[in-house]
Amino acid sequence: MQHMQRTERGKNMIRKNIIHTVAGVIAAALMVAAPIFSLVTFAGPSDDPVIQAPHVGPGEDEEEYAQALADWAQAIAQNAGSAVNRSVPAAVLAEGNYYDLPNAKPMAAAIDMYSYDMMVHDLNNMKQTYPSLVKLQSIGTSLDGRTIYDVIIGNQNASKKILIQAGIHGREYIVSTVAMQQIDALLNGAANGGTFNGMPVSEMLQKVCFHFVPMANPDGVSISQFGEAGVKNAKFREIMQNGFAMDTATGRAGGADYATYLTRWKGNAAGVDVNHNFDANWGEIIDAGYGRAVGWKGANPLSEPESKALANLSYSNKFDATLSYHSTGSILYWDTANNRSAQTSYEIASLVHDISGYSIMGSVGHGGYKDWMQKISTVPSLTVEMGTSVCPVNFAEYPEIWQRTKAIPGIIAEYVLKH
Template identity: 40%
Template sequence: MKRIACAVLSGALVFVGIGNMELTGYGAEFSYKEANAIGPGINAAVGVNNFLNLEVTNPIVKPVDKYSYDQMERDIQALEQSYGDKITVNIIGTSRDGRKIYDIILGNPQAEAHILMQGAIHAREYMTPLVMMSQLEYALINYDTGRYNFKPVSDMLKKTAIHFIPMTNPDGVTLSQFGIDGIRSDELKRIIRTCYASDVNLGKTTDTFEVYLSKWKANAGGVDLNYNFPYGWNELSTTLTSPSYAAYKGTSPLSEPESQALASIADQYPWAITISYHSQGEVIYWTTSNNGAKMASNTLAENISVMTGYRMDSSDGKGGFKDWMQSKADAVPGVTLEVGRFPCPVPFSEFSTVWKQNKGVWVQALDYVSKRL
């Protein structure tokens, strides 16, 4: 028998305890936090999050170490074949080494509000595509039957679409996972080897070439894509003037095809929020010095913090995607989620914890937006 404890004060904090599950929020605005595992009787008792504790048998997206671009592409094709009526698969750009940058739209592409989720803009942070692809499949499996905060997920997805861009930097991910042989272009291989020689001379690394590549953050051209967006680009340090494994901002804002791909859809949809997945630190960065959507970003971050257990912090991410979207004239609320505790690449042994923390972030974001339509 589940024990339910509830305390409600008008306009004040609400606490509900049901088995191992906690619901917290202000007024009717609830977020959720799994203390351990959600009790099996939760749907019968409350009918709030009836699908977040379901097990998936024989998933298409299988948790593996070094979840690769090729595997992701196969999984996208398989999901499209199985759930083609629920997703729209677009290609928004091509990387410097010829890999496609995918945008998978969950729900109604003509919806009045859109959520942008993107991951792996930094190469070595390749656990994030696995998290996002797992989220996408979980959403599809439960599309017709899932409920969140008493609302059918399918109804929410009629008015709000979610864009999953799981691997913004596919060349960099491939380089970090498989080394120089993962790169196709001889010219890009030359640039990467030049980066190593330069970074050794500058004292930026003492690693062997193979270890150096595993820690790679940039794209295959040695440009840090999260330093390549217009916001604050001119204010970024000019001490690093040549390509590197990290922190080189490029020759101009949006100089790279990968950053251009994200920028190309920035004005195509009525964005409600953005969520950028990075690693590591178990932290949510939610604001910047020129945040035109500060209050909404803060509320979004608070909700996701309750769900994930991640602490909130601020950062002045000049050149970053989230920060650029927050600083635009039509500012878009956003957060950056840093998953994992250990240095990148985050060990695969952390995936089960990361998945438990982030399994429902997409639906928390969907609920947040739906309440404001």
């Protein structure tokens, strides 16, 4: 990881601003969410601490990030206690489940603009710390040369397998943070006697193997976070510039300036919406037909390395459930046209609704990964839209997002073990 040159003032900023008081962050989250949600009661200062990091560019300073993790661990220790989503019926979730265990050595911090380089740093730490539980596998390379990781957690020979993929849309990078913290919570739970509804996590991970793809579109994430500096190849900067010019000329840019336009980048480096690039009602998608911030469907289904990576992973594994993490809207999409797994997809949607409070909605679906899985297989599949604000989701929402979604891996594991 390259070290960026910074002024001493910039280096001091990360330490001065790294930790907000937990109560203050949660209060901000509640203010954002108040008009829509009223179900969740937080435990105050004992809720999950959050770091607000300065917006640093590609190749973050490794020393500073290590300090961020250390500060986060200290904040957890200072605010120890069980953070309970009190809107959840006791019959669904027991108190004191693994995700509420103290974590003396966190592997992934809740950081605004959690980047690809941060993720790779954290994945390597996880592999070194939990070699028997973590396997890192490359399932492809993005257009701009970034490895797309499949993070395999637990017994690879387990009879049940679950896929959780996140970050397929660049500007929705907050869900990559959720996925990484879910991995971290599972590993911490397995190592420290954690349970889920009475089942030891160590036992769960012998019976269920999780495949996490925490950042399915790393180039898009990098563009949304860092603009033109997020890509290495000049041809992709030309696509970004041309997309902005054409969208501005046609009014599709909504009056945004170039910098703001890039923060809204949804597609991959070529401006293709990877989640419109799967062969599920693909031909019915009508879009602008060129690379742009919100993307286009591509020249043909699976034309992009990112969509091919997920498709190949799905073909090579017999998954018992798949979940796609997106933002925003606090919605659960379970249906599509020609859905071969309608009943079971609705069942897992109902479970996630019970623990999150998110609304269940049907959809026809065009070109999405979930739609494609439901078309080609009987695997129950679900899209989870997290947050309420316009993408990129305001990071002040993260504490509530985490409270509503932290139990998803456990509840889905419990489901597949019963079916």
